Amino acid sequence: MKFSENWLRELVNPATDTQGIADQITMAGLEVDEVLPVAGQFSGVVVGEILTAEPHPNADKLQVCQVSDGSEQFQVVCGAPNARAGLKTAFAKVGAVLGGPDGKEFKIKKAKLRQVESFGMLCADDELSISEDHGGIMELAADAPVGTDLREYLDLNDSIIDVDLTPNRGDCLSIAGLAREVGVLNKAPVTYVDVAPVAPSIDDTVTITLEDPEGCPRYQGRIIRNVDMSAATPLWMVEKLRRCGIRSIDPVVDVTNYVLLELGQPMHAFDLSKLSGGIVVRKAKQGEKLTLLDGNEAELNDKTLVIADSEKAVAMAGIFGGEATGVTAESKDIFLECAYFNPITIAGRARSYGLHTDASHRYERGVDWQLQRKATERATQLLLDIVGGEAGPVVEAVSNENLPTSSTVKLRQSKVNQVLAFAMPAAEIEEILTRLGMQVESSGEGEWTIAVPSYRFDISIEADLIEELARVYGYNNLPVKVPTAELNMIADDESKVGIKDVRRQLIAAGYQEAITYSFIEKGLAAQFDDKHEAKALANPISAEMAVMRTTIWPGLVKALQYNQNRQQGRVRLFETGQRFLPEGDELIQENVIAGLICGPRQAEGWTADSATVDFFDIKGDVEALLALGGCPEQFSFVAGRHVALHPGQSAAIQRNGETVGYMGALHPELVKSLGLNGPVFLFEIVQSVVLDGQLPRFGSLSKFPESRRDLALLVDENISFESIRLVAKEQGGEFLKAVTLFDVYQGKGVEPGQKSLALGLTLQHPSRTLNDEEVNEVIDFVVSALKKQYGATLRE
Known part of the structure; x- marks a missing residue:
């Protein structure tokens, strides 16, 4: 809100200058954006009267005016379309000084325009920086006293103060409201406008x-x-x-x-x-x-x-x-x-x-x-x-x-002292609130009942009154007190993996983080999750955002679709976010980590081949993610069905036997219906499972050499390597460090329905070198256990 300082001073006239008023208002919470003069700097401009206005003999758009300053007449050449006889206007006499548009002053001199002499200048508003109007010369009131200094006549020694009010201070959107504030801040009397009822002179009314x-x-x-x-x-x-x-x-x-x-x-x-x-x-x-x-x-x-x-x-x-x-x-x-x-x-x-x-x-x-x-x-x-x-x-x-009602608020001295961090005298509290127009009634023992005036509709609780006390007392006058507190060190649980570490791991693997909408299309939700019915929104933005996602996959697949439509062949995306699972009348919000890969295994380059990603690429990324917690042995991958995944290339991710996520190839029907260039591989894991690791413990490295034995086992083709690995680890004891699968073969020399698994078993003792007898004994235990449990035999 802009207001005139002179208008304000008609109601309250504190003993401070323009900048002082602006500073006071700002410190009271009513920020002043700028202070501008009402008019530019000029002198020698008076109220002039045009006596005659005749056409210029040598110019169609100019007039030759005879102008009076009350004591003399002057010939002035003017091009303003509204210059006419009888008009009273701003007349800059010879010797007058005006401010130029570039801030530089210039003096009015005698001039000759098209062979006609001109003694002065008739001014427009913008030439005096009064306004931006340049449609013609100023038109003053008919009763304007000729010869009077224009600054004095228009009271131009004034300033415009522009205040940026906060929405709660609507009471200051008026001169009376601002005067009330300035009066309170300066302890100065305010003269409000005297409004007497107007006696009706007719009886006409409107219903x-x-x-x-x-x-x-x-x-x-x-x-x-x-x-x-x-x-x-x-x-x-x-x-x-x-x-x-x-x-x-x-x-x-x-x-x-x-x-x-x-x-x-x-x-x-x-x-x-x-x-x-x-x-x-x-x-x-x-x-x-x-x-x-x-x-x-x-x-x-x-x-x-x-x-x-x-x-x-x-x-x-x-x-x-x-x-x-x-x-x-x-x-x-x-x-x-x-x-x-x-x-x-x-x-x-x-x-x-x-x-x-x-x-x-x-x-x-x-x-x-x-x-x-x-x-x-x-x-x-x-x-x-x-x-x-x-x-x-x-x-x-x-x-x-x-209609609103007048509110009353309780105020306690103890609360004032606590919030303001010093003991404000009771007399000063009452005096400030009274100056603000409030009725103060003491309840005894440092308590008051405050009746709030109708124009202060922003005050309803005790904290509002304390804010008023701080404002008027002066924020810069409040004591500076550094808060003190006893802080206990918070234990850092080293068994937890930070979500930032998860993001870094995936970014290091070439993924880019995506943020997709939590709302998806209803039909798409059913295609990606047949176990949960997605929660419908009461007022959806659009049909494509009608239900809350039960899995992050639809958003990632849509992002892939968007990228492929823009010739991006190699895409790796991940997202950490919430999925919303209905459970009875409740909606469970569960944080998950999901990822997607598609396209060439390696970025295009002269050393890279053109092979595309497969199931084991994404499995390797997931294994690296699960290893962050330091307990990868707790996780396993078992064949598992998921409606959105390829039946032959999908796996459930389990931790200690409990399913915590899924991974695999996107179902071919979904690839086709969404118009994707496949194959596409995805994973989704419950976030808390990834972040919940085990406490790191120090373990010394063995100085002694490893021993390795390679085995070729014939087993039923339906038996997974994971099952073989678990049995081998269990029977191999503490010295068996690793079980590695380095070849799988089916074909000539292997009976139909069977497959040959080539395993590498690595053994190492922490304090000595294992001899051949000890190694062979462990291998025999492993082979016997596999034969007994899965019918495995050594391939000859």
Whole structure:
């Protein structure tokens, strides 16, 4: 909000300069964005009167004017289209100094324009940095005293202070509210505008009906007949409006804008002759149309509060008036309205129509619900003084049960001392709150009951009052106290793997992290998970985002599809996120880690071959991930069915026999239906399982050589290597360090239904070298156990 310093000083005049006021306001929580002079630096400019204006003999667009400064006449050549005889304007005499557009000053000198001498310059607003208007020279009031210094006449030794208010301080969106703040901060008296009730001179009234009393608990207005719209808005009012960023339109609109700035109460005036019947405050009908004052047509929805007559909507309540009932130069009778609207009813409505008005800006933040009568009387008084007319009685419709109520808040001295970190004297607490307009009643022993005024609708709890005390006392005056606390060291559980370590591992393996939507298409959810019915959203963004994912795979596959459509053949993606599993009436949110690979095994290069990834590539990545916790022996891979995976290339990931995830090739039907270039391999594991490792322990490395024995075993083709490995590890004892599968063979020399597994068994003792007898004994134990359990025999 912009405001004039001189206007502010009419109400409160603290013993501090412009910058001092700006600093005080900022430190009180009302941040000042900038302070600007009302006009540029100039001197020697007076009120001049054009006596005659004749065409220039040598130029079509110039005029030769005779200008009076009250004592002398001067010949001035002027090119402004509005230069005319009888006009009073800004006259820069020879020797006057003006500020240039680049900040440099220049002096007015005698000049010759197209062989005609010119003694001075008639100035436009922008040439004096008063505004950006360059449509012509300034037009001053007809009663402007000729020869008077322009700075003095227009009171240009003033500053514009632009304050950026927080949404909770709607009480400061007026000159009266800011004056109240400045008065409190400086302990200075504030002279508020004296508003006396205007006695009605006619009996004419308009009936008012509140169909939505919750949205509009109070609506009042009065008829003013026989107004003179040809009257000019007084210069003092035009200047005050301009300095607050509002241009003058006509006297009626100017008065409503003036009251808005002065008191903070939005108002509106209707042309009475264009209203049909009484006023009705109601919700708009769905699709109802209203042409606004700016000429744009708005299609209203049924959540918008409107002011209507008996036939149609005539204004968007608290936002914008309608063009059809607006006051024009031909208007004779007006209906002046003033209302209190519930902030919740107005909040967001203007933005939904692409609008933002001074009225909506205030109503959204809250307006004093006891201010309407004062604003109506003030506007009536000003209108009668400017446009004349006869005022009727004020008619009011009010719903007392829907109006806000004056609130009372308890305040404790102990709480004040605790929050502000020092003991503020009780007398100072009472004095500050009283200056803020609150009624303070002591309850004894450091407690007070505070009655909050209606204009401070932001105060409702004890903390709000303490904030007010801190603001007024001065944040910079509060003592600096460093907080102290006894902090206990938090144990670092080294058995846990950090999620950052998981990400680093996958990135090191060539993956890129993806973040996909938690909402997916319903049909896609069923294709990837047939065990859970995805939770449907009550208000989905689109059909493609209708249900909550039960697995991360659909999002990753969609990301793959997007990349392949853009010629990205080698894709490796992973994501850490939540899946949402319905369990009865509850929704279980479970963190998982998922990944996807597709395309060539190696990035394109002269040393790389063109082989594509397979099942064992992703299995190796998963094994490396599971090894982060230091207990890879707890995990195993067993054949397992999953609806989204290829039946012959899928595995369940188990930890100590419990399934914690799945991995494998994407089902060929899904590859085909999604238009993917396969094969595609995926994994998904419960995150907590990956992060839950075991405490690292030191183990010394053996100095003694390893011993290795290679075996070729014939087993049934349905027996997995994992089963063989577990038996071998169990029978091999502590000296068997590794069991490695280095070949699988089926064909000539091997009976149908069997396969040959080539195993490498590595043994090592920590403190000595194993002899052949010991090694052979271990091998015999392993072979015997495998023969007994799986019928394995040594291949000859």
